[in-house]
Amino acid sequence: MGVGIACGCALAWLTALSVFDIRQRRLPNWLTVPGAVVVVLWAVTAGRGEPALLGGAALFAGYLLVHLFAPAAMGAGDVKLAAGVGAMTGAFGVDIWALAALGAPLLTATLGLVRRSESTVPHGPSMCLATAGATALAVV
Structure with missing residues (x-):
């Protein structure tokens, strides 16, 4: 898959998630989970599977801890989204992930x-937005 197509798909996914969360105040599994799987599959085929998996796991773990200790502060949808966006940014390196x-x-x-x-x-x-911005720095 070309870089332009991959970026377009990622941007469409991130936009759909944002619109849904603003309108419904929740992030549905049918958007978060398949998106994370596609991101990981893309990273593996691009030769960036290991850093993507590490980035996804690290962000997922951090968000899960916040959700477990303060469920009112962090929803389960945010935790699931963290796996996908952590994988996406992790595929481009620790600096992009941290940003x-x-x-x-x-x-x-x-x-x-x-x-x-x-x-x-x-x-x-x-x-x-943070994922799109950080990833754009790596792609451009």
């Missing part, structure tokens, strides 16, 4: 400060 992993909570915190009237802010769009 997205740190960027997502910073974006959500900033949005929370700006939109003080809302009790919660969906985290999925921040995860998707």
Whole structure:
């Protein structure tokens, strides 16, 4: 699969996830799980399987810990999405992974400060935006 097609598919996936999370305040399994599988399959075929799997597992584990200790702060959909976006950014190296992993909570915190009237802010769009931005730095 060409880089342009892969980037287009990834962007469509991240956009669909963001729109769904903003509208429904949840990330459905039918979007998170198959997307993560496709990302890992792409990484394996591109020769980046090991760093993708490590990135996905590391981000999944971190988000799972937050979800287990503070379920109101982190939804299960965010945990499942972390596997896919962690794999996507991990495929491009630790620096890209770290940029997205740190960027997502910073974006959500900033949005929370700006939109003080809302009790919660969906985290999925921040995860998707940070992933797209960090990945773009690696691809361009």
